Amino acid sequence: MDLWLIWLIIAAVLAVAEILTLTAALGMLSAAALVTAGCAAIGLPLPFQFLVFAVVATVTVLFVRPVAMRHMLQPQAARFGVDALVGKAAYVVSEVSGLGGRVRIDGEEWTALAYDETLVIPPGKTVDVIEISGTTAFVYPRD
Numbered sequence: 001m002d003l004w005l006i007w008l009i010i011a012a013v014l015a016v017a018e019i020l021t022l023t024a025a026l027g028m029l030s031a032a033a034l035v036t037a038g039c040a041a042i043g044l045p046l047p048f049q050f051l052v053f054a055v056v057a058t059v060t061v062l063f064v065r066p067v068a069m070r071h072m073l074q075p076q077a078a079r080f081g082v083d084a085l086v087g088k089a090a091y092v093v094s095e096v097s098g099l100g101g102r103v104r105i106d107g108e109e110w111t112a113l114a115y116d117e118t119l120v121i122p123p124g125k126t127v128d129v130i131e132i133s134g135t136t137a138f139v140y141p142r143d
Contacts, residue, residue, distance in 0.1 A: 003046065007037035007053075024068045028060035082132040090129050090139055096121040103137055105129060115140040 014030035036053040044052065079086075090103040090112070098117030103110050114121060115130045115138045127139035 002040070003049065004037045004040035007033050007040050007049070011037060022072075024065045024072070025061060027068075028065050029057050031060055032057035085129050085132055085137070088129050089142070090127050090137065092121050092123050092125045092127055092139075094123055096127070096139060103127060103129075103139055105137060110137045111135055112137045112139050114138075 011030045011033035014026050014033060018024070018026035018030060032053050035056045036049050039052045040049050078084075085105055088105055090105045090110070092112075093102040093104050093109060095101050096103060096112045096114050097120045098114050101112045101114070101121070103112040112127075113136055119141065121127060121139070121141050126142050128142055129137050130140050131138040
């Protein structure tokens with residue numbers, strides 16, 4: 001079996017292991033094995049192949065992996081869907097209590113419940129959306 005094919009198999013195995021673990025380190029080693037497979041395909045002797053693998057693996061693990069991990073661990077920049085409505089102001093369309101009511105959030109009407117079940121919020125008041133559960137907005141009055 002040719003050496004370049006062995007390096008290619010090693011790269012594939014490391015890539016699959018990376019997909020299963022999501023550590024980014026195995027992905028860097030897979031990239032190093034892929035580069036080494038290319039060097040083996042052009043006829044580089046085995047000792048130099050090991051040197052290429054060691055250098056590329058070291059560089060990627062020390063310099064590329066920290067950047068990749070920073071990007072993987074970043075908090076989500078924007079909220080989407082109903083999560084984006086939490087914290088917004090809403091206009092009470094019909095009286096909101098612990099039993100029900102209607103509010104308008106960004107031009108859309110939503111079923112609403114008072115976050116504090118003892119509150120009764122009259123129409124025309126502005127409230128804050130505390131939580132969205134299904135199609136119901138839990139609101140609290142602004143004072």
